[in-house]
Amino acid sequence: MTSSAATSTLFTLENTFARDLEGMFVPFVGEHAPDPRVLVVNTDLAEELGLDPEALHTAEAAQILSGSTPPPGATTIAMAYSGHQFGGYQPLLGDGRALLLGELVDAEGARRDLHLKGSGRTRFARGGDGRAAIGPMLREYLISEAMHALGIPTTRALAVTATGQTIMRDAPEPGAVLARVASSHIRVGSFEFALRQGDPLQPLADYAIARHHPDLVGADDRYLRFFEAVVDKQAALVAQWMAVGFIHGVLNTDNTTISGETIDYGPCAFMDAYDPATVFSSIDVQGRYAYTNQPPVIGWNLARFAESLIPLVAAQISADPDEPDTDAAIAALTGVLGTFLDRHDAHLARHFAAKIGLAEPDSALIDDLQTVMREHRPDFTGTFRALAEELRGNSRPLDDLIPRDAIAPWLDRWHAALPEAEEATAAAMDRVNPIYIPRNHLVDIALRAATEGDLEKFEMLLGVITRPFDADPALGAYAQPAPDDFGEGFQTFCGT
Structure with missing residues (x-):
């Protein structure tokens, strides 16, 4: 594919989607943000894309990344699509609050979309305000970077930019725009x-x-x-x-x-x-x-x-x-x-085999472990780390999660199926079983603080979950499940 490129001091963008797929989009530009300010930049991703991370903190970058100013010469569009939502067909959805700024070509020659979320109402908005709040945009940043660190294919966040606006959700919240990168947004x-x-x-x-x-x-x-x-x-x-x-x-x-x-x-x-x-x-x-x-x-x-x-x-x-x-x-x-x-x-059998230290899947062993877990509801992430500790002779983490008499018969079968090199097996399990994930209560704390203007907890949590397999005794609180009084009735929201 070839196309003319739009160049600014920050981005060199193409838009082959707009060039090749007439009828699949409408031209659109973002709405004005009164006081845009870049809050966070994904330095690693910026460098991967051949961008200057420092330049993404500038006032020029804030204008572009908030949607206020299109990159010079760029063809910015809102993509059209349909969808079955909760099983019901909607013939016209599309980017109601998002814009495709164009495509970057990364250091390996791969084409990557640069997309804004929360940049204002498009013709597909269907009554929405087209805006986004800082909490949900930072949430997407956190979770998508955690997924990337876990090796799971994902869109990634390049930056979150405050708009200087107040938007209404359940309460007034500061507005923000997410700059998202994907290999494409075709659905x-x-x-x-x-x-x-x-x-x-x-x-x-x-x-x-x-x-x-x-x-x-x-x-x-x-x-x-x-x-x-x-x-x-x-x-x-x-x-x-x-x-x-x-x-x-x-x-x-x-x-x-x-x-x-x-x-x-x-x-x-x-x-x-x-x-x-x-x-x-x-x-x-x-x-x-x-x-x-x-x-x-x-x-x-x-x-x-x-x-x-x-x-x-x-x-x-x-x-x-x-x-x-x-x-x-x-x-x-x-x-x-x-x-x-x-x-x-x-695919899943291979993942679970690796999670319990087996070279090949054993469906009966995996199914029976899940049966025990379903009955006793241990922390999902912690259980597999605890099994590795069990191999090291440390039984307390597993005992804290599942009664010994409930899991002992399974453990006997598991030990019989494992290689003899238990320390090496435990190390291999730790390489595929994260110790740190974006725990719901920690995400909630970080986003509440960020909404009040304090990004320290967000940045700390981000640093931990992007090293999900590296245990650090000083970070023990980040490996703990939510307190009971938090987990009961906890819900998540779309943010629109």
Whole structure:
């Protein structure tokens, strides 16, 4: 792909999405921020993108990163998409409070979107104010950086910029804009929208293939193989979520990416006490997106993606280009879709095997551990660290989580299945089992302080969770689950 680049003293941006995909966006610019000020910058990410971190703290950067001033010559757009939200189809969603500033090319030649969230109402806002509060934007920064540190594919936060405005949520809150980086913002909902528009469907598919799977460009069966690649990426992604106890909260089709990256951190959270039915989101009253439901829900979303691709696969699979074979296309796509849960289960089994120190999955051993955990509700993250300590001869951490008589029979079977080098096994377990995650109560404390203008707790928490596997005795409080009086009834919110 080539396109002309828009250059400022800060960014060199292209916008191949706007160039190639007419009908999939509307031109838009951000609303004026009265007093923009960059609060936090992701130094590592900035350097990865070839940007000067110091320059991102300047007044010029604040104007651009708040959405007040487009980069010179840039084509800024609000992307259009549809979506199934809690199972109900919405024909027109789109970026209601977000802008795609353009695309950066990183040090390895990869194209990365630079996207603003909270930069004002677009034509897709559907009654929203288009703004964002500082707490939810810093929350997305924290959680996405924690996910990156855990090795989980994710969008990442480049910066959070205060706007100088007060916005109304449950109470007045300071406004802010998140600058987010992604390998793209193409979603299942993008294809649902393109299907119903008609003309953009094939250009969107060819664009997504060229951007994410260039090895498929020009292949006679590229649309079916593209679908299979997305199915496997999503199967792998959700397995990683499940392995760390992450609950996304709003797994609508417009929040399911083609790239296989985690996107749109709204009412997300990490599970403390193990309970497969855990839900944190205040709007998920039926538990549709509970921890245990995430794999089948993503499978459901991928079925909607498959439906969007039927015309393209039908045209390719037919012997007569003038007579698309819809039945054959449905059969082929359904066959691939039918492998999703098996792919997910295989990925997840490997993760859980590594979490308990096994070289190969042992489904009975893993299932039986989860049964014990479900009965006694220990801290999910702490349990796997405690098992490593058990191998080192330190039984207290596990005894503090699960009664010894309840887990002793399982421990006997586990020891029999492990390699003899228990110290090496414990070290290997520590390399895949985090000790620090964004604990809900600590995130809450940090964001409340930041809303009052104190970023110290946010910065401290960020420093801890971006080194999730490195135990430090001085940071013991960051490894502890929430107090009982916090965890009961704790809810998360979208922030809109």
